Amino acid sequence: MGVYEKRYERLRAYMKEADLDAVYITATENYRYFSGFNNPDGFMIVTADGADVFADFRYFEAAKAKCYPCCRVIEQKRGCTAEWFGTAGVSRVGFENMDLSVYGFDSLKKITDEVKAELFPVDATLTGIRAVKEREEVDLIIRAQRIAERALDHVLKIIKYDMTELEVAAELEYYMKKYGSVTPSFETIAVSGSASSLPHGVPRPVKLERGFLTMDFGATAEEYHSDMTRTVVIGKADDEMKRLYNTVLEAQNAAHAFIKAGVTGEEADKSARDIINAAGYEGCFGHSLGHGVGLEIHELPNLSPRIEGIKLVPGNVVTNEPGIYIEGKYGCRIEDMIYIGEDGPENLTEAPKELIEI
Ligand SMILES: [Mn+2]
Structure with a gap:
Protein backbone atom coordinates (compact mmCIF):
# COMPACT_ATOMS: atom_id res chain seq x y z
CA MET A 1 0.00 0.00 0.00
CA GLY A 2 1.38 3.40 -0.98
CA VAL A 3 1.86 6.17 1.51
CA TYR A 4 -1.18 8.09 0.31
CA GLU A 5 -3.59 5.14 0.45
CA LYS A 6 -3.36 4.82 4.22
CA ARG A 7 -4.11 8.50 4.75
CA TYR A 8 -7.12 8.32 2.46
CA GLU A 9 -8.35 5.29 4.36
CA ARG A 10 -8.20 7.29 7.56
CA LEU A 11 -9.90 10.33 6.05
CA ARG A 12 -12.68 8.23 4.54
CA ALA A 13 -13.22 6.36 7.79
CA TYR A 14 -13.82 9.75 9.41
CA MET A 15 -16.11 10.85 6.56
CA LYS A 16 -18.15 7.71 6.99
CA GLU A 17 -18.40 8.20 10.73
CA ALA A 18 -19.38 11.87 10.34
CA ASP A 19 -21.69 11.01 7.44
CA LEU A 20 -19.92 13.40 5.06
CA ASP A 21 -19.88 12.74 1.34
CA ALA A 22 -17.23 15.35 0.59
CA VAL A 23 -14.50 17.29 2.39
CA TYR A 24 -13.46 20.65 0.99
CA ILE A 25 -9.75 21.05 1.81
CA THR A 26 -8.19 24.50 1.91
CA ALA A 27 -5.26 24.37 4.35
CA THR A 28 -2.03 24.30 2.32
CA GLU A 29 -0.52 21.53 4.45
CA ASN A 30 -3.60 19.33 4.15
CA TYR A 31 -3.72 19.91 0.40
CA ARG A 32 -0.04 18.89 0.24
CA TYR A 33 -0.72 15.87 2.44
CA PHE A 34 -3.61 14.52 0.41
CA SER A 35 -2.37 15.49 -3.06
CA GLY A 36 1.41 15.13 -2.73
CA PHE A 37 1.76 18.58 -4.27
CA ASN A 38 2.57 21.88 -2.59
CA ASN A 39 0.34 24.72 -3.79
CA PRO A 40 -0.35 27.67 -1.53
CA ASP A 41 -3.32 28.82 -3.62
CA GLY A 42 -5.21 25.65 -4.40
CA PHE A 43 -8.03 23.65 -2.85
CA MET A 44 -9.20 20.09 -3.19
CA ILE A 45 -12.34 18.09 -2.64
CA VAL A 46 -12.24 14.51 -1.42
CA THR A 47 -15.28 12.28 -1.82
CA ALA A 48 -15.93 8.63 -1.02
CA ASP A 49 -14.21 7.53 -4.21
CA GLY A 50 -12.47 10.57 -5.65
CA ALA A 51 -9.94 13.30 -4.93
CA ASP A 52 -10.24 16.38 -7.12
CA VAL A 53 -7.28 18.70 -6.89
CA PHE A 54 -7.68 22.25 -8.16
CA ALA A 55 -4.62 24.17 -9.33
CA ASP A 56 -4.52 27.42 -11.28
CA PHE A 57 -2.45 27.90 -14.42
CA ARG A 58 0.72 28.76 -12.47
CA TYR A 59 0.68 25.38 -10.74
CA PHE A 60 -1.35 23.26 -13.18
CA GLU A 61 1.47 21.58 -15.08
CA ALA A 62 3.46 20.82 -11.94
CA ALA A 63 0.32 19.53 -10.21
CA LYS A 64 -0.33 17.06 -13.03
CA ALA A 65 3.23 15.78 -12.69
CA LYS A 66 3.35 15.58 -8.90
CA CYS A 67 -0.09 14.68 -7.56
CA TYR A 68 -0.72 11.17 -6.29
CA PRO A 69 -2.18 8.78 -8.90
CA CYS A 70 -5.51 8.75 -7.04
CA CYS A 71 -5.99 12.47 -7.71
CA ARG A 72 -7.73 14.11 -10.64
CA VAL A 73 -6.14 17.48 -11.34
CA ILE A 74 -8.54 20.19 -12.50
CA GLU A 75 -7.56 23.64 -13.72
CA GLN A 76 -8.75 26.21 -11.23
CA LYS A 77 -10.73 28.86 -13.09
CA ARG A 78 -13.45 31.32 -12.24
CA GLY A 79 -16.64 29.44 -11.42
CA CYS A 80 -14.97 26.01 -11.11
CA THR A 81 -16.20 25.42 -7.55
CA ALA A 82 -19.84 26.11 -8.52
CA GLU A 83 -19.41 23.91 -11.54
CA TRP A 84 -18.05 21.08 -9.41
CA PHE A 85 -20.88 21.26 -6.88
CA GLY A 86 -23.38 21.59 -9.74
CA THR A 87 -22.57 18.11 -10.98
CA ALA A 88 -21.16 16.25 -7.96
CA GLY A 89 -24.45 15.52 -6.24
CA VAL A 90 -23.07 15.82 -2.68
CA SER A 91 -25.26 16.88 0.23
CA ARG A 92 -23.08 16.84 3.37
CA VAL A 93 -19.78 18.66 2.94
CA GLY A 94 -17.03 19.03 5.53
CA PHE A 95 -14.97 22.23 5.45
CA GLU A 96 -11.86 23.36 7.30
CA ASN A 97 -13.30 25.85 9.74
CA MET A 98 -9.87 26.33 11.34
CA ASP A 99 -8.44 27.45 8.01
CA LEU A 100 -11.12 28.96 5.77
CA SER A 101 -11.55 32.72 6.00
CA VAL A 102 -14.99 34.20 6.70
CA TYR A 103 -14.99 35.44 3.10
CA GLY A 104 -14.08 31.97 1.82
CA PHE A 105 -16.82 30.42 3.91
CA ASP A 106 -19.43 32.88 2.67
CA SER A 107 -18.45 32.21 -0.93
CA LEU A 108 -18.55 28.45 -0.41
CA LYS A 109 -21.90 28.65 1.36
CA LYS A 110 -23.47 30.57 -1.50
CA ILE A 111 -22.42 27.77 -3.83
CA THR A 112 -23.50 24.90 -1.60
CA ASP A 113 -26.83 26.61 -0.80
CA GLU A 114 -27.53 26.63 -4.55
CA VAL A 115 -27.36 22.84 -4.64
CA LYS A 116 -28.93 22.42 -1.17
CA ALA A 117 -25.78 20.91 0.33
CA GLU A 118 -24.99 21.44 4.00
CA LEU A 119 -21.62 22.49 5.42
CA PHE A 120 -20.07 20.94 8.52
CA PRO A 121 -16.87 22.03 10.29
CA VAL A 122 -14.19 19.33 10.50
CA ASP A 123 -12.23 21.15 13.23
CA ALA A 124 -8.71 19.67 13.57
CA THR A 125 -9.56 16.26 12.12
CA LEU A 126 -7.24 16.45 9.12
CA THR A 127 -4.44 17.90 11.21
CA GLY A 128 -5.04 15.04 13.64
CA ILE A 129 -4.67 12.49 10.84
CA ARG A 130 -1.34 14.15 9.92
CA ALA A 131 -0.08 13.81 13.49
CA VAL A 132 0.44 10.08 12.94
CA LYS A 133 3.29 9.85 10.47
CA GLU A 134 4.22 7.17 8.00
MN1 LIG B 1 10.06 24.12 18.43
Missing part, protein backbone atom coordinates in the same frame (compact mmCIF):
# COMPACT_ATOMS: atom_id res chain seq x y z
CA ARG A 135 7.88 6.11 8.00
CA GLU A 136 8.37 7.94 4.66
CA GLU A 137 7.34 11.18 6.32
CA VAL A 138 9.67 10.65 9.27
CA ASP A 139 12.51 10.04 6.81
CA LEU A 140 11.85 13.46 5.25
CA ILE A 141 11.87 15.10 8.69
CA ILE A 142 15.20 13.37 9.38
CA ARG A 143 16.55 14.56 6.03
CA ALA A 144 15.58 18.14 6.93
CA GLN A 145 17.11 17.74 10.37
CA ARG A 146 20.44 16.55 8.95
CA ILE A 147 20.54 19.63 6.70
CA ALA A 148 19.98 21.87 9.73
CA GLU A 149 22.71 20.07 11.67
CA ARG A 150 25.21 20.45 8.83
CA ALA A 151 24.43 24.17 8.72
CA LEU A 152 24.95 24.45 12.48
CA ASP A 153 28.28 22.59 12.26
CA HIS A 154 29.41 25.10 9.70
CA VAL A 155 28.14 28.16 11.52
CA LEU A 156 29.74 27.11 14.82
CA LYS A 157 33.10 27.17 13.02
CA ILE A 158 32.65 30.72 11.74
CA ILE A 159 30.87 32.51 14.58
CA LYS A 160 33.00 35.46 15.70
CA TYR A 161 32.57 38.24 18.21
CA ASP A 162 32.06 40.88 15.57
CA MET A 163 29.19 39.10 13.81
CA THR A 164 25.66 40.35 14.28
CA GLU A 165 22.71 38.21 15.35
CA LEU A 166 21.24 38.70 11.88
CA GLU A 167 24.46 37.46 10.29
CA VAL A 168 24.33 34.30 12.39
CA ALA A 169 20.71 33.75 11.28
CA ALA A 170 21.63 34.50 7.66
CA GLU A 171 24.56 32.06 7.72
CA LEU A 172 22.33 29.31 9.10
CA GLU A 173 19.71 29.94 6.43
CA TYR A 174 22.29 30.29 3.66
CA TYR A 175 23.91 26.97 4.53
CA MET A 176 20.59 25.19 4.95
CA LYS A 177 19.68 26.31 1.46
CA LYS A 178 23.08 25.30 0.12
CA TYR A 179 22.60 21.86 1.62
CA GLY A 180 19.20 21.42 -0.03
CA SER A 181 16.51 23.12 2.04
CA VAL A 182 14.22 25.05 -0.32
CA THR A 183 12.98 27.28 2.49
CA PRO A 184 13.88 27.56 6.14
CA SER A 185 11.39 25.83 8.40
CA PHE A 186 10.53 29.21 9.97
CA GLU A 187 12.23 32.56 10.55
CA THR A 188 15.54 31.65 12.18
CA ILE A 189 16.02 32.83 15.74
CA ALA A 190 19.51 33.90 16.81
CA VAL A 191 19.46 35.99 19.97
CA SER A 192 22.35 36.79 22.26
CA GLY A 193 23.04 38.25 25.67
CA SER A 194 20.08 40.00 27.24
CA ALA A 195 17.89 39.16 24.20
CA SER A 196 18.32 35.45 24.91
CA SER A 197 15.63 35.76 27.57
CA LEU A 198 13.10 36.20 24.75
CA PRO A 199 12.03 32.67 23.74
CA HIS A 200 10.97 33.87 20.30
CA GLY A 201 13.21 36.90 19.99
CA VAL A 202 13.97 38.38 16.59
CA PRO A 203 17.63 38.55 15.48
CA ARG A 204 18.99 42.10 15.61
CA PRO A 205 21.49 43.90 13.39
CA VAL A 206 23.76 44.27 16.42
CA LYS A 207 27.00 42.51 17.29
CA LEU A 208 26.74 39.40 19.43
CA GLU A 209 26.54 40.17 23.11
CA ARG A 210 28.58 38.12 25.54
CA GLY A 211 26.60 35.43 27.28
CA PHE A 212 24.12 32.95 25.87
CA LEU A 213 23.47 32.80 22.14
CA THR A 214 20.29 30.84 21.39
CA MET A 215 19.77 29.57 17.85
CA ASP A 216 16.38 28.05 16.99
CA PHE A 217 16.05 27.01 13.38
CA GLY A 218 15.05 24.30 10.97
CA ALA A 219 15.24 23.15 7.38
CA THR A 220 12.66 21.59 5.09
CA ALA A 221 12.68 18.53 2.84
CA GLU A 222 9.75 18.23 0.44
CA GLU A 223 7.77 20.58 2.69
CA TYR A 224 8.49 18.55 5.84
CA HIS A 225 10.01 20.63 8.61
CA SER A 226 12.70 20.15 11.18
CA ASP A 227 13.09 22.07 14.41
CA MET A 228 16.09 22.36 16.72
CA THR A 229 17.57 24.76 19.23
CA ARG A 230 21.09 24.99 20.53
CA THR A 231 22.39 27.51 23.01
CA VAL A 232 26.09 28.30 23.09
CA VAL A 233 28.05 30.84 25.11
CA ILE A 234 29.84 33.81 23.61
CA GLY A 235 32.83 34.25 25.91
CA LYS A 236 33.03 32.24 29.11
CA ALA A 237 30.13 30.82 31.10
CA ASP A 238 30.12 31.71 34.79
CA ASP A 239 28.92 29.21 37.42
CA GLU A 240 25.37 30.54 37.36
CA MET A 241 25.16 30.16 33.59
CA LYS A 242 26.56 26.64 33.79
CA ARG A 243 23.99 25.73 36.43
CA LEU A 244 21.17 27.13 34.31
CA TYR A 245 22.37 25.35 31.17
CA ASN A 246 22.80 22.04 32.97
CA THR A 247 19.33 22.32 34.49
CA VAL A 248 17.79 22.76 31.03
CA LEU A 249 19.81 19.80 29.74
CA GLU A 250 18.84 17.66 32.72
CA ALA A 251 15.17 18.54 32.19
CA GLN A 252 15.46 17.66 28.53
CA ASN A 253 17.13 14.33 29.29
CA ALA A 254 14.45 13.51 31.86
CA ALA A 255 11.71 14.25 29.34
CA HIS A 256 13.51 12.23 26.71
CA ALA A 257 13.64 9.21 29.03
CA PHE A 258 9.95 9.69 29.85
CA ILE A 259 8.36 10.42 26.47
CA LYS A 260 6.81 7.35 24.85
CA ALA A 261 3.51 6.11 23.45
CA GLY A 262 0.75 6.22 26.07
CA VAL A 263 2.11 9.26 27.91
CA THR A 264 -0.04 12.40 27.77
CA GLY A 265 1.34 15.72 26.57
CA GLU A 266 0.69 17.13 30.01
CA GLU A 267 2.69 14.37 31.73
CA ALA A 268 5.54 14.78 29.25
CA ASP A 269 5.66 18.51 29.99
CA LYS A 270 5.65 17.85 33.74
CA SER A 271 8.61 15.44 33.49
CA ALA A 272 10.81 18.36 32.43
CA ARG A 273 9.04 21.13 34.32
CA ASP A 274 9.44 19.39 37.70
CA ILE A 275 13.23 19.45 37.34
CA ILE A 276 13.31 23.11 36.37
CA ASN A 277 11.04 24.02 39.29
CA ALA A 278 13.00 21.91 41.76
CA ALA A 279 16.21 23.71 40.74
CA GLY A 280 14.61 27.00 41.79
CA TYR A 281 13.59 28.30 38.37
CA GLU A 282 9.85 28.17 38.92
CA GLY A 283 8.07 30.57 36.58
CA CYS A 284 11.04 30.81 34.21
CA PHE A 285 9.84 28.11 31.79
CA GLY A 286 6.86 29.95 30.37
CA HIS A 287 6.13 27.91 27.27
CA SER A 288 5.16 24.30 26.81
CA LEU A 289 7.66 21.45 26.44
CA GLY A 290 6.99 20.71 22.82
CA HIS A 291 4.80 20.35 19.78
CA GLY A 292 4.32 18.11 16.80
CA VAL A 293 6.40 18.71 13.69
CA GLY A 294 5.60 17.71 10.11
CA LEU A 295 4.23 19.60 7.15
CA GLU A 296 3.72 22.43 9.66
CA ILE A 297 6.34 23.61 12.08
CA HIS A 298 3.82 23.61 14.94
CA GLU A 299 1.21 20.91 14.69
CA LEU A 300 -0.44 18.26 16.82
CA PRO A 301 0.19 16.81 19.32
CA ASN A 302 1.06 19.43 21.92
CA LEU A 303 3.20 18.62 24.94
CA SER A 304 1.54 21.23 27.07
CA PRO A 305 0.29 21.55 30.64
CA ARG A 306 -2.82 23.25 29.26
CA ILE A 307 -3.98 20.26 27.22
CA GLU A 308 -5.07 17.27 29.26
CA GLY A 309 -5.63 13.67 28.40
CA ILE A 310 -4.31 13.38 24.86
CA LYS A 311 -1.88 10.49 24.71
CA LEU A 312 1.12 10.15 22.44
CA VAL A 313 0.77 7.37 19.90
CA PRO A 314 3.25 5.63 17.58
CA GLY A 315 3.87 7.81 14.54
CA ASN A 316 3.99 11.13 16.41
CA VAL A 317 7.01 13.39 15.98
CA VAL A 318 7.34 15.92 18.78
CA THR A 319 9.89 18.42 19.97
CA ASN A 320 11.45 18.28 23.43
CA GLU A 321 12.44 21.86 24.16
CA PRO A 322 12.63 22.99 27.76
CA GLY A 323 14.07 26.41 28.47
CA ILE A 324 14.80 28.77 31.33
CA TYR A 325 14.41 32.51 30.77
CA ILE A 326 15.35 35.15 33.34
CA GLU A 327 13.66 38.39 32.35
CA GLY A 328 16.13 41.18 31.56
CA LYS A 329 19.12 38.89 32.05
CA TYR A 330 19.41 35.87 29.79
CA GLY A 331 17.89 32.59 28.78
CA CYS A 332 18.66 29.20 27.31
CA ARG A 333 16.74 26.52 25.43
CA ILE A 334 17.76 23.13 24.07
CA GLU A 335 15.51 21.42 21.54
CA ASP A 336 15.53 18.00 19.91
CA MET A 337 12.87 16.14 17.94
CA ILE A 338 11.62 12.76 19.07
CA TYR A 339 9.87 10.17 16.91
CA ILE A 340 7.49 7.89 18.77
CA GLY A 341 8.24 4.73 16.81
CA GLU A 342 6.49 1.37 16.96
CA ASP A 343 9.61 0.05 18.71
CA GLY A 344 9.97 2.97 21.09
CA PRO A 345 11.05 6.59 20.95
CA GLU A 346 13.91 7.68 18.75
CA ASN A 347 15.81 10.95 19.05
CA LEU A 348 15.96 12.41 15.54
CA THR A 349 18.51 15.04 16.56
CA GLU A 350 22.19 14.20 16.50
CA ALA A 351 23.82 17.56 17.24
CA PRO A 352 25.88 17.51 20.48
CA LYS A 353 24.67 19.31 23.58
CA GLU A 354 27.70 19.87 25.77
CA LEU A 355 28.14 23.54 26.58
CA ILE A 356 30.17 25.25 23.87
CA GLU A 357 32.08 28.46 24.65
CA ILE A 358 33.07 30.60 21.69
